[in-house]
Structure formats: C-alpha cells, structure tokens
Amino acid sequence: MSIEHGGFTLNRTLPASPARVFAAFASADEKQAWFGFEGERLDEQSFDFRVGGAEHKLGRMPDGAPYRFDAVYYDLVDDERIVYTYDMDVDGRHISVSLATIELKATDAGTELTWTESGAFLDGFDEPQWRVEGTNALLDNLVARLSAARA
Amino acid sequence: MTTTHGSFTVERLLPASPARVFACFADDGEKRAWFQGPPGFVEKAPRSFDFRVGGEEFNSVGPADGDAHVFRARYYDIVDDERIVYAYEMYAGDARSSVSLATIELAPEGRGTRLTITESGVFFGDPAEAGWRQDGTEQLADAIVAHLATAAE
Numbered sequence: 221m222s223i224e225h226g227g228f229t230l231n232r233t234l235p236a237s238p239a240r241v242f243a244a245f246a247s248a249d250e251k252q253a254w255f256g257f258e259g260e261r262l263d264e265q266s267f268d269f270r271v272g273g274a275e276h277k278l279g280r281m282p283d284g285a286p287y288r289f290d291a292v293y294y295d296l297v298d299d300e301r302i303v304y305t306y307d308m309d310v311d312g313r314h315i316s317v318s319l320a321t322i323e324l325k326a327t328d329a330g331t332e333l334t335w336t337e338s339g340a341f342l343d344g345f346d347e348p349q350w351r352v353e354g355t356n357a358l359l360d361n362l363v364a365r366l367s368a369a370r371a
Numbered sequence: 372m373t374t375t376h377g378s379f380t381v382e383r384l385l386p387a388s389p390a391r392v393f394a395c396f397a398d399d400g401e402k403r404a405w406f407q408g409p410p411g412f413v414e415k416a417p418r419s420f421d422f423r424v425g426g427e428e429f430n431s432v433g434p435a436d437g438d439a440h441v442f443r444a445r446y447y448d449i450v451d452d453e454r455i456v457y458a459y460e461m462y463a464g465d466a467r468s469s470v471s472l473a474t475i476e477l478a479p480e481g482r483g484t485r486l487t488i489t490e491s492g493v494f495f496g497d498p499a500e501a502g503w504r505q506d507g508t509e510q511l512a513d514a515i516v517a518h519l520a521t522a523a524e
Contacts, residue, residue, distance in 0.1 A: 225378075227491060294458075295493075305445075317447040317458070340472060
C-alpha cells in the first residue's frame with residue numbers, strides 16, 4: 221500500500237471569452253466534445269454540473285482497459301471558477317483521488333485558463349507525470365475545439 | 372475572485388499501534404475525543420459520521436454567539452490500519468472558505484506508528500488561510516498525541 225502525492229499547474233491562453241470557455245466545462249454536450257481521449261470508448265455517463273452535483277463516466281481507455289471516472293462539484297462561480305474532486309479506477313483498481321481547480325480570467329486575446337490539480341496516486345497504478353500529460357492532451361483538445369468553433 | 376492554493380505535510384511519531392491510531396479516525400467516539408474546535412466552541416448543528424468509502428462526515432461548531440465553522444468530508448479510500456483518503460470543504464457561516472484533499476498514512480515505526488497527514492487545498496478567502504490550516508492541523512495532531520496519552524492511562 222502506498223500513496224504518491226503530486227500536483228501541477230497548467231496555463232493556456234484560449235481564443236474565446238470566459239463565458240464561452242466556462243460553457244465548455246458546464247454543458248454536457250460541450251464537455252463531451254473535448255474531455256476525452258482519441259480511441260476511448262464511453263459506455264455510461266451522467267453529468268450534473270451544480271454545487272454538490274456529480275459527473276460519472278464508465279468506459280474503456282484507448283488500450284482497452286476499463287475505467288471509471290467520478291467527480292463531485294464543490295464550488296462554481298460562473299465564467300470564473302470551477303472546483304471539483306474526482307477519483308478513478310482502471311482495471312478495477314482505485315488508482316487516484318484528486319482535487320482540481322479551473323480558473324478563468326479575461327484577457328485581450330480571450331481567456332487565460334489556469335488548471336491546478338493535486339492528487340493522491342494509489343499503490344503505484346498511476347503516476348503524477350502521466351496525469352500532467354493527460355491534462356495537457358485534454359487542453360489541446362479544448363484549444364482545438366474553441367479555435368474551430370470560432371473559425 | 373481570488374483563490375490561493377496551498378499544501379503541507381504534518382507528521383507525528385505516536386506511541387500506539389497502527390490499529391489503535393486508525394481507530395482514532397475510524398471510530399465516532401474516538402474521533403470526537405480529539406477532533407474539536409477551540410475551547411468555548413459549541414455544536415451549532417447535529418453532527419454526522421459515516422466512515423466508509425463514499426460516506427460523509429459533517430460537523431458544525433463555533434462560538435455560541437458567532438458564525439458556525441462547518442466541516443463536511445467525503446471518504447474516498449480506506450485501508451484498515453494503513454490509510455485514509457478524503458476530500459473536505461469548510462464554511463465560515465454560509466461562505467465556503469476552502470476545499471481540500473487529505474490523506475492519512477500510518478506506518479509501524481519502532482514500537483509505535485508514524486502518522487503522516489498530507490493536505491492540498493484551494494482557499495477562497497484570506498490568502499493567509501492556507502498557513503492557518505497547517506497550524507490548525509498541527510494542533511489536531513497534538514490533540515491526537517494527548518488523546519492517546521490519556522487513553523493509555
């Protein structure tokens with residue numbers, strides 16, 4: 221039994237207003253368009269974006285491994301801030317519990333997004349660095365989505 | 372809107388077995404003995420304690436004539452005598468003041484137990500609050516030490 225603690229902060233400038241970026245997190249359809257990985261399969265999901273609400277996903281990773289993602293929303297400020305916790309299973313093993321904060325600030329170019337996470341990674345089934353890479357990939361999806369929506 | 376992110380680790384070497392220390396967190400009566408506000412605080416709302424994965428803990432205490440300090444936790448991972456992972460939020464009155472991820476790790480060391488409390492939080496009020504939380508957690512760790520000493524007598 222072990223816990224590895226790890227955290228990261230990622231910043232992106234997005235070509236869209238804070239309201240538009242917030243909607244990418246707050247709407248089930250919008251979020252589904254970018255919050256996932258190429259080759260992933262989704263078998264079950266629910267989305268209840270409000271304080272105390274839960275988000276749930278069951279599916280398979282691109283390599284076929286079954287996964288579970290469950291989030292609980294703790295603090296929401298429209299167009300400014302989203303705070304949630306989430307935990308994940310892969311292959312039936314509890315791999316991590318995390319606290320995530322998304323902060324949005326209007327800039328001349330659009331929105332400055334700051335994504336801060338702290339995680340407890342359990343029993344060596346996942347690593348903090350993989351989570352950084354995964355979140356960067358999700359942010360790439362989000363940038364592409366917002367750029368395309370604008371074009 | 373300002374947010375502050377903070378994290379800390381608090382450790383104690385405790386003169387008790389991991390099972391005994393685990394009970395301080397897992398048993399309602401045991402936890403109630405040390406997990407308390409400062410002297411003079413009273414219970415402002417009925418507390419609840421459901422120590423299992425997915426279970427919640429709630430308490431609300433404060434000065435008789437002042438705002439409640441509310442603690443609400445959700446347990447995410449529990450391994451008997453070894454570890455506890457939970458998330459919690461705190462309110463000052465009606466205002467949410469923080470959301471945190473906490474882990475409790477217990478490891479046998481010598482004839483006792485090494486307790487490691489690790490927390491990461493996001494704080495919505497005074498930027499100094501992250502530091503206060505660490506101070507408060509040091510005090511709670513001292514309260515566990517005192518509780519185990521009393522219980523051993």
